[in-house]
Amino acid sequence: MIPGPFTYHRPSTVEEAVKLLGDLGDEARPLAGGHSLIPMMKLRLAVPEHLVDLQDIDGLSGIRDDGDTISIGAMTTQEDVLGSALLREKCPILPETSWLIADPQVRACGTVGGNVANGDPGNDMPALMQCLGATYVLQGTGGQRTVAARDYYQAAYFTAIEDGEILTEVRIPAPPAGHGWAYEKMKRKVGDYATAAAAVILTLSGGSCASASVALTNVGQTPIFVAAAGEALVGTAVDDAAINEAARQAREAAEPVADLRGPEDFRAHVAGVMVRRAVARARDRAR
Amino acid sequence: MSKTPVKLTVNGNPVEAEVEPRTLLIHFLREELGLTGPHIGCETSHCGACTVDMNGTSVKACTVFTVQANGADVLTVEGMAGADGSLHPLQEGFMAEHGLQCGYCTPGMILRAYRFLQENPNPSDEEIRWGISGNLCRCTGYQNIVKAIRYAADKMAAAGREAAE
Structure with a gap:
């Protein structure tokens, strides 16, 4: 399996990269870790004429604590996320999710930016970023703009990014101290995409749920932020009745297609089960 | 082109x-x-x-x-082998513990284990299994591969202790 021919570019600044991408238009694609794009190129599902490799650009990787915000550079790898003491302390759902992505070799190459940018519904970080209320920083020749993760995904592989833009950074509002979190993913084997997965963040106050956020992976064309599932939890003691209602909302919001992972009904059912498990675990972790 | x-x-x-x-x-x-x-x-x-x-x-x-x-x-x-032809502890471990049958996966297993043991020099068997979760073997059922990596971890730890003394 040999990809189609392309011309390779390796710019050393963001400005140079966006200029290249802008000049070359839709014949060009940015290359981060390559672990989504290269498999697609082998299958000729993607046949870019130019690849703009971002690896030499300083400042595109790294995890930064900006107080109320945690900023993650697009070229930060999943392995970097797993090794981050900052994330383990302040946003542990991120390493919990990274651990469930693919396998060690793929995590060594695969980047956070690539995972969220390309709009593959199988990727895990998009739903996570919707759950966390993250925003994406997009850089083009005309300057910088930000798009909320909850507004970024339009359909499978269709996103708010324009030709000539690259996603440079993900900004996550730091979840409050004492929050509960869980990412639950049903998959058939290591390296598989989710049959269904759920990201949950919640806070408790005096035994009652003060805030809750729920999003789903791989049960639709896009990640699905299920506001109604979060609302079903707020104000409750996160008891069985509330959890069942959140799971029901998730099942209703899910729009999976039948594939090797199962028929539609089954995958929607699994989405509900993942929400039930994730909410219970997040509740038990919250202080 | x-x-x-x-x-x-x-x-x-x-x-x-x-x-x-x-x-x-x-x-x-x-x-x-x-x-x-x-x-x-x-x-x-x-x-x-x-x-x-x-x-x-x-x-x-x-x-x-x-x-x-x-x-x-x-x-x-x-x-992986030394300049004098001496086997790396991982290569030795795969021989000693019968860590292969057909051998197709072995070079990948050894290279993955090489890096994994630097990340985690004294892993549990379960950690070894997660460490090689991106490598498939269709012959062995992994039991002897885990033993081979354990063999190398023990040998490298012993060599480290000797070097420290």
Whole structure:
């Protein structure tokens, strides 16, 4: 399996990269870790004429604590996320999710930016970023703009990014101290995409749920932020009745297609089960 | 098709070549450099038979373009033995513990285990299994592979203790 021919570019600044991408238009694609794009190129599902490799650009990787915000550079790898003491302390759902992505070799190459940018519904970080209320920083020749993760995904592989833009950074509002979190993913084997997965963040106050956020992976064309599932939890003691209602909302919001992972009904059912498990675990972790 | 010059280090040796940008690292290693230790299994980044060490991490060489490896330091199974031909503890472990049957996955297993044991020199058996979760073996059921990696971990730890004394 040999990809189609392309011309390779390796710019050393963001400005140079966006200029290249802008000049070359839709014949060009940015290359981060390559672990989504290269498999697609082998299958000729993607046949870019130019690849703009971002690896030499300083400042595109790294995890930064900006107080109320945690900023993650697009070229930060999943392995970097797993090794981050900052994330383990302040946003542990991120390493919990990274651990469930693919396998060690793929995590060594695969980047956070690539995972969220390309709009593959199988990727895990998009739903996570919707759950966390993250925003994406997009850089083009005309300057910088930000798009909320909850507004970024339009359909499978269709996103708010324009030709000539690259996603440079993900900004996550730091979840409050004492929050509960869980990412639950049903998959058939290591390296598989989710049959269904759920990201949950919640806070408790005096035994009652003060805030809750729920999003789903791989049960639709896009990640699905299920506001109604979060609302079903707020104000409750996160008891069985509330959890069942959140799971029901998730099942209703899910729009999976039948594939090797199962028929539609089954995958929607699994989405509900993942929400039930994730909410219970997040509740038990919250202080 | 125009070619792009690359310079990299493979098993400690400097290599210069001109490659088509679409040349995958696994094809470059095998077909240009004659290093047929890294194998082509699934070609879809699942099986891990093509695993090599690159810049201090394990990568699947079927999913890296050679041009991306420009400037990189690459290690394949051909670079594991000492200059005097003495086997690396991992190679020794795979022999001693019968860590292979057909041997197809072995170079990838050894290269993955090489990096894994640097990340975690004294792993539990379960940690070893997660550590090699990106490498498939269709013969052994993994039991003896885990033992082989355990053998190497113990031997390397003992060598470390001796060196410290």
